[in-house]
Amino acid sequence: MRVERLRVVHIIGGGELGGAERHILNLAGFLDPRRVALTVCCLFAAPFVQVAREAGIQALAVPMRHKLDFGVVTRIVELVREADLVHTHGVRANLLGRIAARLARRPLVTTVHSLLRMDYPTLWTRLPNALAERLTRGLTRRFIAVSRQLAEELIREGVAPARVRVIYNGIDVEAFQPCRPRDQVRRELGYGPGIPLVATVARLHPVKGHRYLLEAAQRVVQARPEVRFLVVGTGPGREALEAYAGQLGIAKQVRFTGFVADVASLLGAVDLVVVPSLWEGFGLTAVEALNVGVPVVATAVGGLPEVVRPKETGLLVPPADGEALAREILWALSHPVEARAMAERGRAMVRREFTAQIMAHRTTELYFEVVAGW
Numbered sequence: 001m002r003v004e005r006l007r008v009v010h011i012i013g014g015g016e017l018g019g020a021e022r023h024i025l026n027l028a029g030f031l032d033p034r035r036v037a038l039t040v041c042c043l044f045a046a047p048f049v050q051v052a053r054e055a056g057i058q059a060l061a062v063p064m065r066h067k068l069d070f071g072v073v074t075r076i077v078e079l080v081r082e083a084d085l086v087h088t089h090g091v092r093a094n095l096l097g098r099i100a101a102r103l104a105r106r107p108l109v110t111t112v113h114s115l116l117r118m119d120y121p122t123l124w125t126r127l128p129n130a131l132a133e134r135l136t137r138g139l140t141r142r143f144i145a146v147s148r149q150l151a152e153e154l155i156r157e158g159v160a161p162a163r164v165r166v167i168y169n170g171i172d173v174e175a176f177q178p179c180r181p182r183d184q185v186r187r188e189l190g191y192g193p194g195i196p197l198v199a200t201v202a203r204l205h206p207v208k209g210h211r212y213l214l215e216a217a218q219r220v221v222q223a224r225p226e227v228r229f230l231v232v233g234t235g236p237g238r239e240a241l242e243a244y245a246g247q248l249g250i251a252k253q254v255r256f257t258g259f260v261a262d263v264a265s266l267l268g269a270v271d272l273v274v275v276p277s278l279w280e281g282f283g284l285t286a287v288e289a290l291n292v293g294v295p296v297v298a299t300a301v302g303g304l305p306e307v308v309r310p311k312e313t314g315l316l317v318p319p320a321d322g323e324a325l326a327r328e329i330l331w332a333l334s335h336p337v338e339a340r341a342m343a344e345r346g347r348a349m350v351r352r353e354f355t356a357q358i359m360a361h362r363t364t365e366l367y368f369e370v371v372a373g374w
Contacts, residue, residue: 006367007037009080011097012089014042014049014061016234017259018203019284020089020113021048023146023169028057030172030360036367041079043072043092067092076100084371085109088140091116091129098139107374109366111144115153115302118207118279141370144363146282147303165366168306169282170359173291173351178268185269189230189255196227196333197270201263201285202277204235209276209299211244215322216276218248220329227333229254232266268292272332272339275304278319283307286314287354290346295339297328307354313346 010024028038040059042049052059062072062079077100080086086108088097094110101108116133120126143164145151151166178185183193191197198220202208210231217229231241231254238256245254260266267273273289275298283304286296290307296314298304308314315332317324332339 003084003368003371005035005037006085006371007039007083008085008087008367009039009041009083010087010089011041011043011076011093011100012048013044013092014040014052015044015046016203017047017051019169019282020111021051022284023111023113024089025052025055025057026169026171026356027360027363028052028055029175030170030356031364032360036364039079039083041076043096064092070096070099072096073100073103077103080104080106085367087111087367089113091119091133094140095132095136098136102139107141107370108139109142109144109370110140111146112150112154112281113146114207114281115150115279119205121206141374142366144366147306149303149306150281165362167359167362167366168354169284169287170354170356171284171287171291171350172356176264176288176291178265178292179262180265182269185265189257189269191228196224196272197230198227198272198274198329198333199230199232199266199270200274200276201232201260201267201288202275203233204231204237204241206237207278208233209278209319210237210241212320212322212325213274213276214241214245214248214250214254216274216325216329217245217254218250219323219326220333221250221253223326223330224333225253227253230266230270231256232258232260232263234259263288264292267294270294271336272297272329274325274329275299275308276319276325277301277304280304287350290314290343291350293340293343293347295332295343296346297325297332299325307349308346309349312342313349314342 042061045061045063049059049061062075080100081104086101088094088110151164245251280302286307298308299319300316310316315328
């Protein structure tokens with residue numbers, strides 16, 4: 001029997017607004033409702049469930065009381081039984097979603113957004129999560145890797161190539177545009193039009209490489225004291241990073257903004273975006289920056305070189321190298337015409353390769369393929 005419309009349940013932690021959550025928002029906005037009915041199930045009570053609802057997505061929370069609260073599986077099974085397919089994001093959602101899908105006898109797709117060993121750098125957090133992932137990985141019918149590099153990592157870890165599909169993250173290129181004038185945003189931040197502004201947008205987690213950006217910032221302001229840095233995002237690392245900026249003597253030149261709702265307008269108001277990650281599954285911030293025509297300096301890790309192509313759409317540096325990062329930041333600020341030309345080429349590339357329409361189309365094709373083969 002041919003299925004015309006699939007009911008798909010996405011399961012995600014939803015305790016933050018990171019790349020996986022932004023991925024679901026972009027995907028949901030471009031899925032054809034005549035072919036896919038999407039529901040999001042969050043394992044945390046906030047904040048993503050409310051954000052998803054405000055975006056018009058059917059969303060509910062099945063909050064875990066603690067990390068070992070497997071009692072929520074019963075509720076997830078009830079939800080999954082009403083669906084045709086389950087789609088999971090993240091280690092905890094993978095574990096619970098796979099168990100629920102097996103009990104409900106439903107096929108499951110997993111999107112891999114990052115490397116587990118980078119998300120959990122300490123041994124005592126990495127080992128149990130790695131074990132849970134390995135033990136249940138066989139319950140996933142297909143893996144979506146958001147970059148070629150991630151796909152290669154999965155295959156190296158033993159996943160059969162036929163079970164892996166590369167589907168790049170995509171954004172709504174028309175909607176993700178500044179909605180406030182550049183000068184207005186700068187005034188709100190307290191900076192005049194002539195102040196060079198460098199920004200990074202990421203959760204404050206060690207894998208995002210903020211420490212090396214701060215080390216680069218120290219070198220940059222020594223050469224150009226007028227440059228200012230914006231660290232945009234939230235996370236458990238904020239206090240330590242603020243303290244480190246103080247130790248480096250650059251507390252006045254670096255502003256930690258916390259959460260910013262209108263990221264597009266903020267990006268449109270800066271001169272350069274830096275992605276200093278130690279690992280990046282894809283590089284959504286780089287795509288967003290290029291989409292608004294802002295030059296990008298990034299580390300040559302994970303999927304970032306698939307977006308930031310050296311000297312073509314941006315500049316790449318080795319990871320964990322504050323000196324190299326500072327050198328390329330200074331070059332970009334000192335060569336604005338060349339840097340903007342790379343950003344314009346990047347904007348054209350984003351519209352060819354990294355749109356939410358392309359992502360939604362390819363994801364829908366995979367959904368029907370998996371259900372047909374179940």
